Every structure is written in structure tokens, then in C-alpha cells.
Amino acid sequence: MGLGKIDWKAAGKSVIEFIRSLARGDLLLRMRVDKLFPYILYTFALAWASIWLSYKVEKTMLKVEDNKKKIEDLKIDHAKKTYELVGLNRISKVEALLVEMGSDVKAPEKPADILKK
Numbered sequence: 001m002g003l004g005k006i007d008w009k010a011a012g013k014s015v016i017e018f019i020r021s022l023a024r025g026d027l028l029l030r031m032r033v034d035k036l037f038p039y040i041l042y043t044f045a046l047a048w049a050s051i052w053l054s055y056k057v058e059k060t061m062l063k064v065e066d067n068k069k070k071i072e073d074l075k076i077d078h079a080k081k082t083y084e085l086v087g088l089n090r091i092s093k094v095e096a097l098l099v100e101m102g103s104d105v106k107a108p109e110k111p112a113d114i115l116k117k
Contacts, residue, residue, distance in 0.1 A: 021027040028034070087093055091107055098105050 018027070021030055033040070088097075095107050
């Protein structure tokens with residue numbers, strides 16, 4: 001056999017044998033991959049751990065974004081409530097609320113007397 005000549009019969013047999021080996025499932029054993037099985041298993045475990053951690057990180061980031069939105073809404077509600085409470089501290093507002101509720105209570109007309117012991 002020379003350099004320019006190809007043995008097509010042997011190449012065809014090799015291809016057929018490769019396909020048969022692939023169909024039977026012993027291709028990896030023929031390639032002696034069984035020696036590399038611990039490394040393959042370790043690589044698979046690392047890949048699985050990486051995917052799992054990425055999923056957990058993505059889930060956590062989604063919770064963070066949702067919580068940021070909730071915090072913004074709560075800040076707005078807090079500002080509204082604070083404004084309402086500050087407005088209720090005025091005597092005129094309290095009197096208006098009492099009149100609106102139909103109460104007979106009025107604001108004092110004179111300052112409170114200090115009682116001595």
C-alpha cells in the first residue's frame with residue numbers, strides 16, 4: 001500500500017463496525033472511556049452543581065426585584081400616612097372631624113388650669 005492508495009474495503013468495514021458498535025452501545029468501551037468514568041462523573045457533578053446554583057441565584061434575584069418593588073410601594077404608603085397623621089395634629093382638623101362625626105366635644109376655650117397639690 002502506498003501513500004496515494006486508500007483501501008476502501010477496509011475503510012468501509014471500519015465505518016460499518018463503528019455504526020454497529022454505536023448501535024450496540026459498546027462504542028465507549030471500545031474507546032476505553034471506562035478508565036475516564038470517574039472524571040466524567042466528576043465533570044457531570046460540577047456541571048449539575050453549576051446549573052443548580054445558577055437557578056438558585058436567578059430565583060433569589062427575582063425575589064430581590066419583587067421585594068424592591070414592594071418596598072417602593074410601602075415607602076409611598078408610609079409617606080401618605082405620615083402626611084395624614086401630621087395633618088391630624090392640627091386643632092382645626094380635629095374639630096372638623098368631631099363635627100363631621102356628630103360629636104358634642106369641642107376644643108377648650110380657655111387654657112387648662114394647673115392644679116396644685
